[in-house]
Amino acid sequence: MKIVFYSLVLNYHQANVADELWELTEHSYCFVELTNLQAEHRKGDTHDYSDRPYLLRAWQSEENYNKAMELARTAECCVFSGVQALHFQKERMKLCLLSFDMSERWLKRGILNLFSPPILRMFLAYHLGNWRKKPLYKLCCSAFAAGDQYKLFTYRGRCYKWGYFTKAGKMDVEASTDVSTSNITPLMWCSRYLMLKHPELPILMAQRLKEKGYRFVLDMYGNGAHEEQAKQLAKELDVEDVVRFMGVKPNEELLSDMREHSIFLFTSDRNEGWGAVANESMANGCVLVASDGIGSSPYLIGDGETGLLFKSPHILSTFGKPDRRALNSLCEQVEYLLDNPQEWQKMRQNSVALMQKMWNPRVAAERLLILIGKLQKGEGTPFAEGPCSEA
CATH class of the missing domain: 3.40.50.2000 (Glycogen Phosphorylase B;)
Incomplete structure (x- = not known):
């Protein structure tokens, strides 16, 4: 053997x-x-x-x-x-x-x-x-x-x-739809609703983006212990019109949905060992915005080249006590992409190529x-x- x-x-x-x-x-x-x-x-x-x-x-x-x-x-x-x-x-x-x-x-x-x-x-x-x-x-x-x-x-x-x-099938980035140029930019979050995944951060980010007049929708996939808490937060912040809770889908459907989204948000703290969803989102044409404490992030993301990094949330931050430093960093990176669609396209091409040629x-x-x-x-x-x- x-x-x-x-x-x-x-x-x-x-x-x-x-x-x-x-x-x-x-x-x-x-x-x-x-x-x-x-x-x-x-x-x-x-x-x-x-x-x-x-x-x-x-x-x-x-x-x-x-x-x-x-x-x-x-x-x-x-x-x-x-x-x-x-x-x-x-x-x-x-x-x-x-x-x-x-x-x-x-x-x-x-x-x-x-x-x-x-x-x-x-x-x-x-x-x-x-x-x-x-x-x-x-x-x-x-x-x-x-x-x-x-x-x-x-x-x-x-x-x-x-x-x-994860598998990185062939994807023709040039021929696929450039969803970043649509009137409403689709963002995606997909994980179990656990505190180490920090589902509060994308919802709080959605409130800020909405207040600043950005046109977007945030689709959140998955289930878990804090799902109802996340839904309640979206209601309290009055972002139910831009935050949609999509539930659980089979993996093949999730990969297909990734191709219909511009930006993938990966908000876990340092307790996330690797995070295979990073590979999957990058291979399917999303620009990955990920916490710099996630195990895969420094390997896969050349900041500004194949995605963007934001400051990892503190492991003790919660719905009631969110990490404001991490939230500010996340918002800054997502706003940069929304304001610079040409950079979005470059990172998208680079990340797909990285998955297909190396990872x-x-x-x-x-x-x-x-x-x-x-x-x-x-x-x-x-x-x-x-x-x-x-x-």
Whole structure:
């Protein structure tokens, strides 16, 4: 077996790259699923991946578990994700075999995260196992992951950019409708209504834009614990005429709707690990305006080139106590786009091109295999930017 991934569950975050690796390795690839995760814990992903020929469910039987352990001892390269993979990772490290650890940032809430049992276990395994002297590298699914590792004296000089990769189908930007030139500019927000997603910010922004006379509509997709609170806020601020609550739609319909919107608002705070909706919105022709605390933002957004960044909201800000600094920054960036449609079109073209040429499953899989080959020869990455470049 050439390459094996060990992760909690095969889902839409992992399956696209997994499909590509299966083909590129001529079926010498395996994805080891470690937990029987119930549907309600899959973050809305209801797709059934059980028919994937490369899937090995270690949780399903003792035989499968033993197969997964043998692969950890014999594969050309392994990628481990999460504390559930730690037992397999320790076994492989005993043999000093080429491996990657893959994760989002560890210190979302600062050094206090080090005292959470899963992170503490991985931290101790690294230092007590003397893994810094072994062929173990880090795939960083967040622009902040490498910095966190360096603070903990882990994976220094061994971090590479990675992420979650959604499909980036061909989109003819020149031929598609330029919705930014219509009388009413359509804005989109799509997420679960959780506080870390800060649904209050786009609604408060809508109030300001309306007061200033901008012609727009804000469509908010999703559901969650704070949906009713968001609707109540829109009513209190008298923006129900410009803020529409669209509910939940299947992913394919959401991707289609993205193509009918000019600007996508991504308002999460630093607790957002990656945020695959960033990839999806950019690939489908939206200009992404995203919080600079989101894990994918610094990787995907060249500020003013492939989108715009605004100041991340404080993690403790709420409906009753919104982060005014973040709100001011968000409004400033959206107003800039509304006032400068020519800049909107340039960023739109650049972001679609970035997804099609670099941040997509095929390129990520190809680059990972190249990186593995380079590391086996004692060489560094050949990539200056994008997936598998130095983080």
